Amino acid sequence: MNFDELLFPHEKVREIQENLVLKIDEVVNKGRNLIAHAPTGLGKTAAALAPCLKYALKHDKVVFFLTSRHTQHKIAIDTLAEIKKKHKKDFVAVSIIGKRGLCLQPGVHKLYSSEFNEYCRAIREDKKCEFYENLKKKDKLSVSTKAALSELKLINQVTTEDSFEVGGRHKVCPYELSVLMAKNAKIIIGDYYYIFHPDISALFLKKIDKDLSDAVVVVDEAHNLPNRVKDLFTARLSSLMVKRGVSEAKKFKYDAIRHTLLQIGELLDELSDFKEEERYISKDLFVEKVNEISDYQELIADLSLAADAVREEQKQSYIGSIVVFLEAWLGGDEGFTRIISKQESARELIKVLSYRCLDPSLATKGVIEAAHSTIMMSGTLTPTSMYNELLGFDETEEETYKSPFPEENQLNIIIPKTSTKYELRSHKQFKDIAEILAKIVNKIPGNSAVFFPSYYLRDVVYKEFNDLCKKTVFIEHPNLSKSEKHELLDKFKSYKDSGAVLLGVISGSFGEGIDLPGDYLKGVVIVGLPLTKPDLESKALIDYYDKKFGKGWDYGYLFPAFNKALQSAGRCIRSENDKGVIIFLDERYTWSNYNRCFPHSWNIKTTMLYEKIIDEFFSRN
Numbered sequence: 001m002n003f004d005e006l007l008f009p010h011e012k013v014r015e016i017q018e019n020l021v022l023k024i025d026e027v028v029n030k031g032r033n034l035i036a037h038a039p040t041g042l043g044k045t046a047a048a049l050a051p052c053l054k055y056a057l058k059h060d061k062v063v064f065f066l067t068s069r070h071t072q073h074k075i076a077i078d079t080l081a082e083i084k085k086k087h088k089k090d091f092v093a094v095s096i097i098g099k100r101g102l103c104l105q106p107g108v109h110k111l112y113s114s115e116f117n118e119y120c121r122a123i124r125e126d127k128k129c130e131f132y133e134n135l136k137k138k139d140k141l142s143v144s145t146k147a148a149l150s151e152l153k154l155i156n157q158v159t160t161e162d163s164f165e166v167g168g169r170h171k172v173c174p175y176e177l178s179v180l181m182a183k184n185a186k187i188i189i190g191d192y193y194y195i196f197h198p199d200i201s202a203l204f205l206k207k208i209d210k211d212l213s214d215a216v217v218v219v220d221e222a223h224n225l226p227n228r229v230k231d232l233f234t235a236r237l238s239s240l241m242v243k244r245g246v247s248e249a250k251k252f253k254y255d256a257i258r259h260t261l262l263q264i265g266e267l268l269d270e271l272s273d274f275k276e277e278e279r280y281i282s283k284d285l286f287v288e289k290v291n292e293i294s295d296y297q298e299l300i301a302d303l304s305l306a307a308d309a310v311r312e313e314q315k316q317s318y319i320g321s322i323v324v325f326l327e328a329w330l331g332g333d334e335g336f337t338r339i340i341s342k343q344e345s346a347r348e349l350i351k352v353l354s355y356r357c358l359d360p361s362l363a364t365k366g367v368i369e370a371a372h373s374t375i376m377m378s379g380t381l382t383p384t385s386m387y388n389e390l391l392g393f394d395e396t397e398e399e400t401y402k403s404p405f406p407e408e409n410q411l412n413i414i415i416p417k418t419s420t421k422y423e424l425r426s427h428k429q430f431k432d433i434a435e436i437l438a439k440i441v442n443k444i445p446g447n448s449a450v451f452f453p454s455y456y457l458r459d460v461v462y463k464e465f466n467d468l469c470k471k472t473v474f475i476e477h478p479n480l481s482k483s484e485k486h487e488l489l490d491k492f493k494s495y496k497d498s499g500a501v502l503l504g505v506i507s508g509s510f511g512e513g514i515d516l517p518g519d520y521l522k523g524v525v526i527v528g529l530p531l532t533k534p535d536l537e538s539k540a541l542i543d544y545y546d547k548k549f550g551k552g553w554d555y556g557y558l559f560p561a562f563n564k565a566l567q568s569a570g571r572c573i574r575s576e577n578d579k580g581v582i583i584f585l586d587e588r589y590t591w592s593n594y595n596r597c598f599p600h601s602w603n604i605k606t607t608m609l610y611e612k613i614i615d616e617f618f619s620r621n
Helices: 015-030 044-059 070-087 113-125 143-155 160-170 174-182 198-207 222-232 239-251 255-271 283-293 296-311 318-329 361-370 384-390 427-443 455-468 482-493 536-549 552-569 610-619
Strands: 034-037 062-066 093-095 187-190 215-219 235-238 278-280 336-344 349-357 373-378 397-400 410-415 448-452 472-475 500-505 523-527 580-585 604-606
Touching: 015 034, 015 044, 015 373, 015 397, 034 384, 044 062, 044 070, 044 187, 044 215, 044 373, 070 093, 070 187, 093 174, 113 296, 113 318, 143 160, 143 174, 160 174, 198 361, 222 349, 222 361, 222 373, 222 384, 222 552, 235 239, 235 318, 239 255, 239 318, 239 349, 255 283, 255 296, 255 318, 255 349, 278 536, 283 296, 283 318, 296 318, 318 349, 336 536, 384 397, 384 552, 410 610, 427 448, 427 455, 427 523, 427 580, 427 610, 448 455, 455 472, 455 500, 472 482, 482 500, 523 552, 536 552, 552 580, 580 610
Parallel strands: 034 373, 034 397, 062 187, 062 215, 093 187, 215 373, 410 580, 410 604, 448 500, 448 523, 472 500, 523 580
Antiparallel strands: 235 349, 278 336, 336 349
16 A cells, blocks of 8 residues: 555554554545554554545545544644645644633633633623624624634644634634634544534534534544543532522622522532432432422523623623523433532532433434544553443444554563552551552652552552652642643653652543653552442443443443553553553452453563562663
8 A cells, every 4th residue: 555645644654553544544435433442652643634634635525633632633733734745735624622712802711611601602692702793794704804814724734823823813703713714624623522512513513514424533532532421411510509609699689599599509408418428319309399499490591591691790600500500400311310419628518419421322323323434543442342332333343453662662560469449448558558669669760650549549658658769759739730730740850860759640630641751751650440439420320331231340330440540551651762661559450350451462460579570671771
């Protein structure tokens, strides 16, 4: 196969990457689907974009490259620029993020997505957004808009920064400019919800004059898709939201609404009057109780009017957020669960009523059936059969690719001692974990990262570990800002010669989505299994997947948790020249039920002679 025909951007194609490129070319030409487990370093972005773009240009299709990471937008745009340069192809590509990220109104970044969407709608309808108003004059594109589009067309591969900067100079909404560019684009790079949120997708596709039947949908980091889609369909009402809604009603002198919301707050107190942390609750019970306060539908209408009025005075409306929940609560039961829970905070006990989606296929199945071709790819898409069933594929090909990196550059070890299992936790267990960790990181020449199932476990082990570790220790704190995260990583990287240790959490800021290439990270240790004590949502998931697939424990609990551990383990080897050790510290990793979850291509040693093996590994050239 001549890879120039496939618009491959690089001079050389790697051996395993070649197989992925050819497979994607094959399935797209046949209008089929693909689930590809393709490890880090394979060059998935180029492997997918090149053959998909070739097909789109030849058959007048559009490619949606969907990713949850903004850094991946730039990689995709840069790859497309290389394709254009090498193959002299003329095409438009546009990177587009959510409206909030492309809004020129001051202060909107502080709003939650649902709050921003309501604010945006309100100021557009009231003609109070100058940037949206400047878009058209008498239903035709304005002079400013045409000038902005002319600039963007010269760029051709348009980033979100391009749209924001050009829109700002011409005082035209950058989001709407991106949409106008997308009308003629062959590649559109965006978040999952542009295709998988039914309402957003329908509106977006209509605005850009595209149809899913003419679309090739590529989902990057597809292991994130099930949870992201479930979150889109999940709604919550907390006592804190209600309290803020009451304050808002008082501020704007809506006395009747204030009184009603106080009663809703009392209702949450009444419904959560039990000893356990959480309980299932029926849709009808809450609706019935609300109807005793005020007619449910009339309440939604009254709160909606008040929320719109509030947004004329300020961007955010808590009353509006309550409306969103009340409407969502009326949704169906199949594939959902309803839970009322109590959560301790520093100041008060917060009651939360939630309507939680269990089944991502409620959104994904329709897209997969409608699209010309759908490609799911990730470095932790195992087992592929699980994603096939969870996402609602009727017919798809499944492929698992080996890592392109030399096997001898990665040492995988299971240390069959200690456990973070809930019943076995004790001071002695934490001390044993700390002693083993100290021996490991003191042996590894350079930087190491250690990931724990929770901040609590990290902190109790750290008390014992700190005195035993000979290296500088960095601690990841919850809810780090973007700048704090980069600052901590830069400081950590500066220790690459003398060596330091980063103590983080599997579900925290550094467990996924960061690259520490080359000499910056020589070892990763996964402490324990990130299995949580099953809560009611987990139990509902297990029951639902048991009923639907007969695999409730695996699909609803074990595999998602194990994949989180593998994601964190993947921070170590990021290029063909990297050399490092990945260690799993927990006796349960040797148990057959858990051991079967490791990728089949991994060569894993189970040993207590880890110090000797680490020495030998790093002493080899």
